[in-house]
Amino acid sequence: MFKDLGPGCWGIVDDAGNEYRAVDMPEQLKHEGKRVQVGISPADEAASIFMWGKPVDIISFGTLIP
Numbered sequence: 001m002f003k004d005l006g007p008g009c010w011g012i013v014d015d016a017g018n019e020y021r022a023v024d025m026p027e028q029l030k031h032e033g034k035r036v037q038v039g040i041s042p043a044d045e046a047a048s049i050f051m052w053g054k055p056v057d058i059i060s061f062g063t064l065i066p
Helices: none
Strands: 019-022 036-042 054-063
Touching: none
Parallel strands: 019 054
Antiparallel strands: 036 054
């Protein structure tokens, strides 16, 4: 999902409602409403201008077909 905060950022919301902000979101995932399966790890991010989501690094991903 795209969050229109400041310059804007892409994020992922899981089925439980947890919010994640990928530090470097792959272009293939930048589509509103797309269901994906991702492998993440906590990002080593000191500071950010974005005040949304837990910062993560995406280490693997795949698109889910409904």
